[in-house]
Amino acid sequence: MITVEVLEPDELRAAYDLFAATILFGPATDASWPHAAALYTPGRALGVRDDRDPAQLVATATAFGSRLAVPGGADLPMAAVTRVGVRADRTRRGLLTAMVHHQLRDAAERGEVVAALRASQSRIYGRFGYGVATRGRGVRVRRSGAGWRDCAPRGGDVRMVARADVLDVLPAVHERIALFRPGGMTRPDGWWSTMLAGDVAGAEVLLAAVHTGPDGDDGYAVATLADPREDFERRPLAVSDLHAADVQATAALWRFLLDVDLTGAVEAHLRPLDEPLELMLTDRRDCMVTSAGDETWLRILDVPAALAALPCAGEPVRLAVHDGLFPANSGVYVLGDGPARRVDAAPELACDVAALAMAYLGDTAPSALAAAGWWRVHDADALARADRLLGGDVLPWCGTYF
Template sequence: MTDHDIRVLDDSQYRAAHTLFRGTLHYPPAADDGWKLAQDSYEPGRAFGAFADDELIGTVQAFSSQMAVPGGAVVPHAAVSRVGVRVDWTRRGVLSALQRAQLRSFVESGDVVATLRASESLIYGRFGYGVATRYRTVRIDRSRAKPRTRITGRVRLVDLEPGEQLVRSLYEQVAPRRVGTIGRWPAWWSMGLHQPSRDERPKIAVRSSDGEDDGYLIYKVKPGVHDASESKPTTLDVIDLWARTPEAWADLWLFALGVDLVAEVTAEGRPVDEPLEWLLGDRRACKTTAEEDETWLRLVDVPAALSARTYRDRAGTAPVLIGVRDTYLPDNTGTYRVSADGVSRVTDAPELVLDVDTLASAYLGDVSFSTLAATRRLDVVEPDAPARADALFAVPEIPWCGTFF
């Protein structure tokens, strides 16, 4: 018998859950104006609490969303956030119980996948989450950048209130074209754009060509000291940048690099394959300061997830039989025949066997089955099975999400 129980939270308990979560990150409770923004992000039935003697000791929640998968399909997605267990209750099964309840709720609500951003990398693999996308952080020395081209369209600043609706519309048009992107819920935008302090609010620039908007940039400028020493340089931080075309993408970056009285341009969470260096006269002006895991993906419904995406049709590539193990959602356990024509569940013996978190890492195409085999993350039964799986799961573009939550 456990000494705690798991319950769905109601709106009278959301603030306590929010305070508990912030406490696990060593932050104080949100002030009233900050809580007003956060309150609207809680969805009925999507937040859980762990209780001991009616005292809240842990919490987890999710936002309703969608995810783009290889081939152009978009599947129901749960964005998991605000996971925390009170420090005096850690390592007593509370998080495991919360995860079990949440995963069962995803099955019941029809979510095909779930994702999260992990504060610690050793926690979530045991619950079936695997690293499926990566991002990089860049810093550009503006004095050395010397862009090789100029803006060809029109980039204009827009006010925050009308700009919010504009960028939301552009994001919804552009983002699903890239594998790994997710739908952003209304509270994501309000919390990101409408901070309590006006000094923290970002600026919005929109690019257009022939009278049609085709991309946007959200950024903040952090003032420094404007003197020769540059001991505290003024920095322009690119927060969010999406474009419908390569031309729009280039113009928006050129706009960011062209803002006067700025020493550095920085951006966190950008695609690892974004060709920023090729815009610059001195490519060494752009430094990758970090490359990190981004999306931790959980396949909630393995048959539906495998069937939703497409597979590369390469001449001579035979199907592969993949055996999946899933401790937390055992209905997913089984063997799946994957071919260019689709996916079916079979009773045949598998040709390679892996845990559901490892399959999640390979699902969007960021890591190959051969790499996972070489690092002993899966069991190879037939020696050529990883190569066949590589060919079938290959994608033309590195997956990327671009949304932090």
């Protein structure tokens, strides 16, 4: 019998240190702990104790509240799951399973329509109904290349932000544009404290800049130098955070980063798959794609509410959804004929809740999921309709690590 407990405030540092150890990181220091502590929400940190020594935690997970942008412009309450770990000598005994079940039920009771996380390994979370809902790519743009095409967008003014002002300026810019694109999420203050304050305080070299467009500040970039002592011609500027409202702001911020002297390249991880960098460069091979991978793993907790939040115009499709953990989600839904609703009729298509998450934000088309066996097809004509209903105008992307 595994007992999952809600941790008390005085247990959070031990929980954090346990999590850090499971990803082979060191424990919090007295200086870093106040930053790390800020991401814990009271009542949301979970733990499992060692049955031989109840003073010791052997498993932990937590979540914070956020909002997720979905296609069509709506946004939904979301549990952002993070700091999940099981002590290495207690893995593969069901501790994670017990915590995930507890956590998803708790999130659903709080009225959160979806939960999301970043997965350290891709085989962990599918069994709990999570599916890959956004992806990104790593890029490395060399500075010694042929530069920008004459007709590439230039954007507006870019101004640098002093290190001391970063945490005063950037959160407001992010909040303004966070939900512009499906897959985007809001960040609580604790996110900034945990994820950026460390860089702001600790990085030897930190560059931050804000872009101003016709309607005010609409993008920013933060970058660091991993090793300032490397050769000036080679050392890469590493982008840790770059959000922009549109292609003008995107171009202006990348131009700024590439104009910084004495670096060899600008690198970034998990950028949007459709960020048009190579299209803006004279030699498209100046932008090398260094990686591609999953970003948001999404778990739809309330299928009726999630489907009803999508745009509702189009040729209707009847979709059966199966959810082994939350049976109330299982049923046949009609999409595209007004807000999605449950119907008592035979389905044309069927999927489980994880495969629904893969299509939900527009990342992977139902036809692609059907071709690979993730969706089942009872009426082939319905696939093209489902592609039109669930495919957004832009690829979803989040851009927030947690």
